[in-house]
Amino acid sequence: MKNKLSLLIILFTVLQSLTAQEYIVTVKIPYSARHSYLKINSDTQIEDDYFKCLDFTTEGYGIILNRVRQGYQIINTNGEQIELEVPLKPIVSGWSEQTSGFSCGMVRTERNNKFGALNYKGKLTVPIIYSNITEFNDNHAIGMKGKVYFVVSNSGEETKLEFEKIREIRTFSEGLAPIKIKGVYGYIDTLGIMVIEPKHKSCGSFIGGIAWAKNQEGKVGYIDKSGEWVIEPIYTMGENYDQESGLARVKLIQNWGYIGLDKPFDSLGVSNYYFSFFEGLAISRKNGKVGFIDSIGAWVIEPIYEAVHKFKNGFARVRTKDKWGIIDKKGKWLVEPKYDRIGDVVIIKSKK
Numbered sequence: 001m002k003n004k005l006s007l008l009i010i011l012f013t014v015l016q017s018l019t020a021q022e023y024i025v026t027v028k029i030p031y032s033a034r035h036s037y038l039k040i041n042s043d044t045q046i047e048d049d050y051f052k053c054l055d056f057t058t059e060g061y062g063i064i065l066n067r068v069r070q071g072y073q074i075i076n077t078n079g080e081q082i083e084l085e086v087p088l089k090p091i092v093s094g095w096s097e098q099t100s101g102f103s104c105g106m107v108r109t110e111r112n113n114k115f116g117a118l119n120y121k122g123k124l125t126v127p128i129i130y131s132n133i134t135e136f137n138d139n140h141a142i143g144m145k146g147k148v149y150f151v152v153s154n155s156g157e158e159t160k161l162e163f164e165k166i167r168e169i170r171t172f173s174e175g176l177a178p179i180k181i182k183g184v185y186g187y188i189d190t191l192g193i194m195v196i197e198p199k200h201k202s203c204g205s206f207i208g209g210i211a212w213a214k215n216q217e218g219k220v221g222y223i224d225k226s227g228e229w230v231i232e233p234i235y236t237m238g239e240n241y242d243q244e245s246g247l248a249r250v251k252l253i254q255n256w257g258y259i260g261l262d263k264p265f266d267s268l269g270v271s272n273y274y275f276s277f278f279e280g281l282a283i284s285r286k287n288g289k290v291g292f293i294d295s296i297g298a299w300v301i302e303p304i305y306e307a308v309h310k311f312k313n314g315f316a317r318v319r320t321k322d323k324w325g326i327i328d329k330k331g332k333w334l335v336e337p338k339y340d341r342i343g344d345v346v347i348i349k350s351k352k
Contacts, residue, residue: 021350023315024056024077025326025335026343037062039077040334040345046079054090054101056346061120063090063101074107074122077348084122091115104136106154117141119154126156138172140190151192159192173205176225185213187227196227208243210261222248230261244280245295258282258295268297278310281329292316301331315345 023040035053036045052065060077072090074082091100091108101107106117109128116128117136126133130143136154143152149166150158161169161179168180169188176187176195186198187206203223204212210230213223221233222241237251247258250265256274257267270293273285281292281300291303292311309317315326315334325337326345335342 022060022077022348023334023345024062024348025345026053026055026341027335027339028341030323030338030340035341038335046075046077052099054099055343056348057102057105057120058347058349059105059120060348061102063088063107074118074120082120082122084118085124086111086118086128088118088122100135104139104154106136106141108133108135115143117154125154126152134169134171136171138175138190140172142169142171142177151188151190153190161188161192163194170205173207174209174225176206176211178203178205184216187211195225196223204238204240207241210241210248212238212240212248214238220250231259235259239276242277242280245277245282247277247282247295249274249276249282266297268293268295270297276310279312279314279329281311283308283310300329301327309344312344313347317342317344 021041025038026035027038028035035050036047037053038045050064050066054063056062061082062075063072064075065072072088074084074088076082086109088107089110091110093100102120105120108115108117111128114128115130115133116124117126117133119125129145131145133143133152134141139154141152143150143158149161149169151161152158163181165182166179170178172190175189178185179188179198181198184198185200185203186194187196189195201214201216201218203214206225209225210222212220214220215233219233220235220238221229222231224230235250235252239249241248246260247263250257250259252265257265259265270284275283281294283290284293284303286303289303290305290308291299292301294300305318305320307319311329315328317324318327320337323337324339324342325333326335326342328334334345
């Protein structure tokens with residue numbers, strides 16, 4: 001009896017945790033300028049009168065631009081506004097005109113051509129003193145004061161980089177950021193220490209401990225975090241490695257295909273349209289429609305959609321009959337296709 005009771009308690013706890021799971025996506029209402037948040041576990045919208053709304057954090061905070069107040073605000077999952085230490089003016093990308101929201105729980109803000117960042121509780125933890133600052137990742141960003149570079153933590157602590165002739169530093173990924181010095185790339189860690197010496201013509205972000213890099217002869221291969229080649233540089237082009245599929249998209253002379261640590265170059269039967277793998281699946285096209293293939297080239301989700309986005313957090317945005325919805329990795333609808341626009345799924349952490 002005691003064992004049965006224990007089993008029932010365990011099952012109840014598991015079911016409770018599953019039902020407590022909450023997803024939130026941004027949506028644009030058809031035939032309207034309104035934008036909303038859709039709470040998937042209840043299929044109800046927080047509000048429907050936002051001029052703009054940006055993705056939530058996993059902690060349960062989003063950013064909205066309110067028509068009435070004419071300013072950006074942070075809200076929680078109940079739609080309640082969070083008090084801000086300073087007015088929030090997110091960065092807008094010049095080329096795409098997209099507004100940058102939260103990244104790693106931080107949102108960059110601008111005032112008088114200087115930049116800082118607030119956390120999801122509305123606290124200005126990174127002061128507005130930088131002439132430029134990257135998005136946060138791994139709890140760190142790269143900030144600039146004039147021509148001087150700093151590693152900046154999400155609590156505002158900064159480490160000055162003493163290297164000479166820095167030309168570029170990108171965002172962190174798995175604790176390392178590409179840095180360009182005197183025309184060649186290496187990697188620094190979040191302490192500002194050079195862990196892979198600059199010697200590459202170009203390089204990518206680390207994913208699953210692997211990053212693409214281009215040698216001085218212009219050939220692309222893949223390195224590990226010690227800087228050693230794990231896939232020799234023989235390719236014309238290469239893109240980020242996908243840990244789940246174990247594959248990366250590369251170009252060998254004139255042909256596109258995929259390689260892995262223990263997998264030779266293979267087209268996987270794809271005839272024309274090659275896309276990178278994300279979360280184990282890659283977009284592919286057939287007869288004018290798109291779907292998803294797996295690491296052996298088999299259709300996991302049939303090509304029946306007009307357009308799709310890569311998988312993120314186990315879900316993908318897809319368009320059919322000119323409306324957007326969300327599917328899981330089995331092609332099952334999480335959100336029916338009825339929106340003019342839709343964002344990526346954000347999984348909200350359970351609050352205990």
